[in-house]
Amino acid sequence: MLSLAKSPLTDQRNEVREIIEAFYRQMYTIRKVEQTLLDLFAQGYITGTVHTSMGQEACDVGVVNSLDRSKDILFSNHRAHGQFLAYCDDVEGLIAEIMGKETGVCLGIGGSQHIHKGNMYTNGIQGGIVPNAVGAALAEKIKSTGSVAVVFLGDGTMGEGVVYESFNIASLWSLPVLFLLIDNGIAQSTPKHMEHAGDLETRAMTFSIDSASIEADDVIKVYLTACDIVNEIRERSRPFFLHVKTSRLGPHSKGDDTRSKEEIELLKQKDPLLSIAAGLPSDLRMQIEQTIDARIQQAVEKAMMAGHPGLEQLRRVEL
Amino acid sequence: METDPNVILLGEDILDPYGGAFKVTKGLSTRFPDRVFTTPISEASITGVAVGMALRGMHPIAEFMFGDFITLAADQIVNHAAKYIGMYNDQVKLSMVLRTPVGGGRGYGPTHSQSLEKMFLGLPMFHVLAPSHFVHPGEILVQAISRGYPTLFLENKLLYPELLKLETQMGAITRRVHFDQYTYPVVELSNFPDDRKADIAIVTYGGISRLVGSILSKLAEEEIWIKACLPVCLSPLPINLIQNMTKGAEKILVIEESSPMFGWSSEITTALYEAHAGKLAGPILRIGAENSVIPASKPLEEKVLVSEEKILSAIVEVMGW
Numbered sequence: 001m002l003s004l005a006k007s008p009l010t011d012q013r014n015e016v017r018e019i020i021e022a023f024y025r026q027m028y029t030i031r032k033v034e035q036t037l038l039d040l041f042a043q044g045y046i047t048g049t050v051h052t053s054m055g056q057e058a059c060d061v062g063v064v065n066s067l068d069r070s071k072d073i074l075f076s077n078h079r080a081h082g083q084f085l086a087y088c089d090d091v092e093g094l095i096a097e098i099m100g101k102e103t104g105v106c107l108g109i110g111g112s113q114h115i116h117k118g119n120m121y122t123n124g125i126q127g128g129i130v131p132n133a134v135g136a137a138l139a140e141k142i143k144s145t146g147s148v149a150v151v152f153l154g155d156g157t158m159g160e161g162v163v164y165e166s167f168n169i170a171s172l173w174s175l176p177v178l179f180l181l182i183d184n185g186i187a188q189s190t191p192k193h194m195e196h197a198g199d200l201e202t203r204a205m206t207f208s209i210d211s212a213s214i215e216a217d218d219v220i221k222v223y224l225t226a227c228d229i230v231n232e233i234r235e236r237s238r239p240f241f242l243h244v245k246t247s248r249l250g251p252h253s254k255g256d257d258t259r260s261k262e263e264i265e266l267l268k269q270k271d272p273l274l275s276i277a278a279g280l281p282s283d284l285r286m287q288i289e290q291t292i293d294a295r296i297q298q299a300v301e302k303a304m305m306a307g308h309p310g311l312e313q314l315r316r317v318e319l
Numbered sequence: 320m321e322t323d324p325n326v327i328l329l330g331e332d333i334l335d336p337y338g339g340a341f342k343v344t345k346g347l348s349t350r351f352p353d354r355v356f357t358t359p360i361s362e363a364s365i366t367g368v369a370v371g372m373a374l375r376g377m378h379p380i381a382e383f384m385f386g387d388f389i390t391l392a393a394d395q396i397v398n399h400a401a402k403y404i405g406m407y408n409d410q411v412k413l414s415m416v417l418r419t420p421v422g423g424g425r426g427y428g429p430t431h432s433q434s435l436e437k438m439f440l441g442l443p444m445f446h447v448l449a450p451s452h453f454v455h456p457g458e459i460l461v462q463a464i465s466r467g468y469p470t471l472f473l474e475n476k477l478l479y480p481e482l483l484k485l486e487t488q489m490g491a492i493t494r495r496v497h498f499d500q501y502t503y504p505v506v507e508l509s510n511f512p513d514d515r516k517a518d519i520a521i522v523t524y525g526g527i528s529r530l531v532g533s534i535l536s537k538l539a540e541e542e543i544w545i546k547a548c549l550p551v552c553l554s555p556l557p558i559n560l561i562q563n564m565t566k567g568a569e570k571i572l573v574i575e576e577s578s579p580m581f582g583w584s585s586e587i588t589t590a591l592y593e594a595h596a597g598k599l600a601g602p603i604l605r606i607g608a609e610n611s612v613i614p615a616s617k618p619l620e621e622k623v624l625v626s627e628e629k630i631l632s633a634i635v636e637v638m639g640w
Contacts, residue, residue, distance in 0.1 A: 073375070107408040116407040121374065125398045131364035132399060135371020135379070142327070142353075142377065149371075162394075165364035172359070315405045317443045317555045 020279040021288070023065070023219050026089075027057040027273055029292050030082040033091060034250065036296055037081075037098060041254055045304070046099055050112045053082035055249030058272035059182045061086045062222025063244075066230045067150065073140070074120040075133040075151040078113045079182075083152060087120050092299040101306040108309050127153070127160025130179075134166045137175040141237060148233050150178040156187025158200055167207040170239040177239040178230060179204060182216075184248040189258040204241035216246040219276050246272075320351055323378060326464065328355045329365055330382030340384045341420050341479060362391035366417060370399050370469070373415035378464045386421035386473065387433045400469035401445035412467040413444075416460065421449075422475040422526045422576055423608075423624050428615035434525070434575070437582035439471055440554040446501070447554040449473040451528030452481040453494060453506045459551055462503065475526030475576070484532065491539035492532060497564070499550070499557030506551075507564055510535040511544035519637060520568035521547040521630075522561060522587055526576050530627045534634075543638060553583055561587065562594035569600035570637040576625055579607035601640045604633050 034052035041050060053060060060082030064074070069087065076083050084094060090105060097104025098112045105117050113124035123129045133151035140147040157163060158181070170177045183200060185192050192200075201213040212229065216222050222244060229240050247267040251257035257264070277285055320326045328344060334357045338345025348355035358365050362383055369379040383389055389396070396417070403411050423432030436447055446468050450456040456474070463470040487494055495507040508531060509517065523531065531547045538545055548564045550557055565571055571591055573584040584605045591603055609623045 106406065106410070109408050110406045114402070114406045116403075116410055121403075121407075123399065123402070125394060128367070128394055128399055131367025131395070132371035132374065134364065135368035135373075136375045137371070138368060139372040139375035139377045143375075162363045162367065165359070165361040166367070168359055169361065169364055169368060173356070313408075315409055315444065 020276060021284070023061055023223070024276050024280055024285070025288055025292065026061045026065075026086050027219065027276060028289055029089070029091065029296075030057050030060060030085050031273060032292055032296055033085060033094065034081060036300065037095070038250070038254060040099070040300065048111055049253045050081075050098060051079040051253050052250040053079050053248075055247045055267065055271065056182055056184060056216070057082055058216040058219040058222050059180075059244045059246050062216070062219045063150065063180055063226045065223055066226035067148065071145055071147045072119065073133070073136050073147055073149040075129045075136070075149065076120070076122045077126065077129065077152060077154065077157065078122075078124050079154065080115065080122045080152065081112070084115060084117070084120060084122070088117055090117060091296060092302060093117070095296070095299045096303040096306055099303045100308060101303050102309040102313065103303065103306040107313060109314065127157050127163045130157075130163050130166040131169070134170045134175055134177055137170065137177045138173065141175060146234055148176045148178060148230055150180055153179060153181045154187065155181065155183045155185065155192050155200060156190075156195065158203075159187075159195060167204050167209060167239075167241075171207045171209050174237050175239055176233045176237045178233055179209070179239065179241045181241065181243045183243060183245050185245075186248060186259070188252045189256065201243045209239050209241050211241040211243065213243040213245070216244045217270050217272060217275065219272055320347065320354065324354070325376065326354065326378045326380065327372065328380050328382070329358050329369060331358055331360055331384050333357055333382060339382065341474075341476070343474070344382070362388050363395055366392035366395035367399065369415045369417070370395060370403070370413065373413045373469070374403065374411055376412075378414045380416045380418060380460075380464065383417065383419040385431050386419040386435055387430050389417075389419060389435055389439070389471070392417070393438070396439060396445065396469075396471075397442060401442040404444045404468070413469045414464060414467045416463050416470045416472050418460070418472040418474060420474045420476045420479070422477055423613045423620060424477050426615055426617045426620060429612040432613040432620070434473075434577040436471070436473055436553060437577055440583060440586070442554070444468060445554070446470040446552060447473070448503065448551055449475070449525035449553055450551050451506065451525060451549050452478050452483050453485070453508065453528060453549060454496070454504050454551060455483060455485065459503065466501070473525060475529075477526050477529055481529060489532070490536055492535050497560055499552055499560050501552055501555070501557075503550075503552040503557070505557055505560050505564070506549040508532070508535060508547040508549065509545070510539040515544050517546035517568045518544045519546075519570045519572060519634060520565040521545060521572045521574060522565065522591070523547065523574040524550055524553060524583070527574050527625060530625070530630060534627060534630055537631075538634065543634065556586060556590070558590045562590060565591060565595065569598065570640065571595075571599065571603045572606060572630070572633055572637070573603060574606040574625060574630060577607055578610045579605040580610060582607070601637065604637065606630060606633055
């Protein structure tokens, strides 16, 4: 029974506000960086390709914030900008990297899909990095560091055989791996029902891997769910499969969205930024957005002025 | 494994008492029970797991039961192991070894007899090693693990029962060792005294080394002077060293167990033409297996694979120029 004289929850409202604010900052940063990258592309300042995570911010921010940034390890794929920004907030390094500049996180050599910083690793082969995550978890278990390895998968990734090999080994050897399936219902141009027999939610259970499935409309829900799961993984050193349903608001890469305008409009109504923003007073929200807009603007200007990497900076084999 | 607790073994059927299909790991799981892992039949993820362990600073040594199975791990080798160092701008090390028995001659048939290394040569940050019994393979393995590069370590099946030949003078054969830029050895065997020079240079590696000793001894009696050059590191190629070692020989044979087309011998041959153009008595001969599957039927397998007979008749041919 709550005491009417003093509600204990009143003392915690500041902490709650801080979390909401922090999450909004991270999510808005991701959204704005992704939009900026698409604009830069259209203007010819970026070559190659980018796979943006607009619409998936609740997954990225919710999961990454549930980790221990000092020791947990992240593995991801081509659509990892959001996870990278939530992990280390290196807006400047990411933009420069994607613009192919030597001030980028990997000197501009990796680009959008091949990024490494701290304990985060990404690669552009669907499913390929999944056994690397399992191996990293094995190494950390042997070294007794208590670290958890999270590996992000997409619904499309679930077509690759090596994913199932990884489930098997992670469970057989009891490794602290969080298999995080970000299911946005579409793999490039192909909807889920044309790619997968059976369902995605339960297939890890065949390998005796505990599993759960949630909707990612609300970053707080994703965060709290992930916190409990990550703690369990860390304590029991057992893998876990968390299936998170979300929506990709942007195209697969650029200009290649095969869905109808109506379908996309419907998805926009469930934009995860809307619900988190509603928890902030509008003047604070505007201030946050302006600060981030200015930071991104500066990051772009800095990157524009930086040089490209030279041949002598590239690891080569001399015969 | 004794000196470094971060060395971990992975492979199929490697636990004692079985100790591995070719018994190379026998005894290790008993001595180091926490560091030898028997794996499911999953070459791709065995390799991927090794990559992940290496990214986190361990020294995994993973085994493919037969070299023919490397192809199951091709993506992990090409797009992961061989890429991380370069594409992450040198921010990671990747100390891992993939070891595997290769080669035919035991009648195991088309998918258990191959030497598939040619598919994995030429990856810039990936080393391919094929020691002969003229070096100490254990020392090479230790070197490979301490390098920090992902490495494929090829163990020829027919070399398993051979005794190591490490003396400087073995009958008519003199053994010298040179070192390439990665400090892997390149063995030089010669069957002639110091005041003579080589009539023929032979460049080969791995399992073919088994035939080289006997050939050199036989031809010493005929006073056909041969210098054999046996690199351990196939890729990247210690080409300057090989070019120097073959300088002065007007006749060159390049020999490998696999078929010569589009392979290691193509690369060596081109490099030797570049170095010795105009100084050769004739074309560089390439000897390898027939361009076919390796048949199970033993007499036919012998005809398909490189034999001492084939090498000797090539030598007779070039001596006739």
